[in-house]
Amino acid sequence: MKFVKIFLIIIFFNFNALSSKEFILVQSTTSTRDSGFYDYLIPKFTEKYGFDIRVVAVGTGQALKNAKKCDADVLIVHDKKSEEKFVNEGFGLFRSEFMFNDYVLIGPKNDPAKTKIDNSIKIALKKIVNSKSLFISRGDDSGTYKKELSIWNALGRMPDVKNDKWYLSVGQGMGGALNIAVNKNAYIISDRGTWINFNNKREHEILVSNEPLLLNHYGVIPINPSKCPNTKSKLTKIFVDWLISKSTKKIINNFKVNNKQLFFSTVIK
Numbered sequence: 001m002k003f004v005k006i007f008l009i010i011i012f013f014n015f016n017a018l019s020s021k022e023f024i025l026v027q028s029t030t031s032t033r034d035s036g037f038y039d040y041l042i043p044k045f046t047e048k049y050g051f052d053i054r055v056v057a058v059g060t061g062q063a064l065k066n067a068k069k070c071d072a073d074v075l076i077v078h079d080k081k082s083e084e085k086f087v088n089e090g091f092g093l094f095r096s097e098f099m100f101n102d103y104v105l106i107g108p109k110n111d112p113a114k115t116k117i118d119n120s121i122k123i124a125l126k127k128i129v130n131s132k133s134l135f136i137s138r139g140d141d142s143g144t145y146k147k148e149l150s151i152w153n154a155l156g157r158m159p160d161v162k163n164d165k166w167y168l169s170v171g172q173g174m175g176g177a178l179n180i181a182v183n184k185n186a187y188i189i190s191d192r193g194t195w196i197n198f199n200n201k202r203e204h205e206i207l208v209s210n211e212p213l214l215l216n217h218y219g220v221i222p223i224n225p226s227k228c229p230n231t232k233s234k235l236t237k238i239f240v241d242w243l244i245s246k247s248t249k250k251i252i253n254n255f256k257v258n259n260k261q262l263f264f265s266t267v268i269k
Contacts, residue, residue: 018162023052026236027064029143030173032218040148040255049238059173061141067118067221070228073236075221078143078191083219091228092221096190096243099163099252099263100217105134105208106178107133107187113184115187115216116207118252121151124208129157132166134186143216148189151213191216193262215268220244 032038033055042053056066062075064086067075070125075092077083083095098266105115105124113133115124128135137159138145152158159167170180174194190198195206208214222240223231242248249265256262 014049021052022050022147022232022235023054024073024075024232024239025071026055026074027066028055028057028076028219029060029063029078030057030175031078031144031191032076032174032193034175035191035197036257037193041251044251045239045242049242051235053239059138059140059144061143062145062209065141067223070223070230072223072228073232074223074240075097076218077221078216078218079146080217082143083221085250087221090226091224093224095221096240096244097219097220097266099265100215101263102209102213102216103144103194104192104195104206105187105188106190106204107207109203109205111207113187115215116197119208120191120210121208121211121213122155125151125155126157128166128187129159134184135159135167136177136181136184136188137167137169137188138174139171140173140231142174143172144189144191147214147216151189153215186241193257196260196262197257218263 018192038055048053060079060082061078063075064082066072067086067193068091086092087095101220106123107115111126113127113131118124137148161167168186170177172180174190175198177185177188178190178195178198179200180186182202192209220231220240220243222236225231225233252263252265253261
């Protein structure tokens with residue numbers, strides 16, 4: 001009986017030690033999670049500074065909404081226009097652009113719409129429209145969906161979900177939307193990092209890439225304590241300063257999947 005009491009006391013103290021460990025909460029885009037980036041990055045930080053980084057990965061739009069409700073200490077997202085609006089409204093202290101990669105058009109290797117020939121995302125989407133080839137849209141409030149909409153807007157041809165039967169808006173995260181595209185032999189716009197780390201490629205491949213319209217910039221935004229008094233500003237500053245430091249730039253650049261670099265550090269802004 002005495003042994004059982006001692007054992008329970010040990011469990012109690014261990015549980016309290018775990019539950020009381022300091023942490024900050026990051027509201028984040030899904031692409032940084034789905035690519036495996038956080039699994040690679042966060043242990044390097046926690047080993048050095050001793051407190052945890054807990055990540056809630058949702059679409060960029062939802063991450064911004066969550067942060068406005070003070071359910072965050074810091075944001076890592078990828079829609080510059082929305083991020084700047086968030087800061088201008090006083091919810092964020094500043095936005096620092098710390099890395100980038102790009103979006104890519106994914107589709108079947110046989111490429112029924114012949115999108116690969118020109119390596120232009122605008123021409124590719126026009127060909128998809130004209131051929132009525134199946135296209136999967138995330139249809140959520142993510143940075144990827146916002147990028148897709150910006151390209152349709154530039155074309156002056158916004159698909160109609162009700163009438164354009166070739167255009168499917170699925171309301172899924174990047175991984176789920178990619179699975180649908182692969183299963184339906186359809187086209188889709190994805191961030192490169194998630195696609196490289198995606199295991200269900202089958203007969204799909206990158207068809208359009210490496211053009212300015214498809215650049216994808218990531219920003220980090222500490223939450224303003226005047227809006228959210230309970231935000232952990234001191235710990236957040238440690239994390240943000242580390243994330244945008246020269247030493248971490250090297251860590252970001254060294255992250256690879258299948259020997260391919262997924263993100264590229266950028267000049268601090």
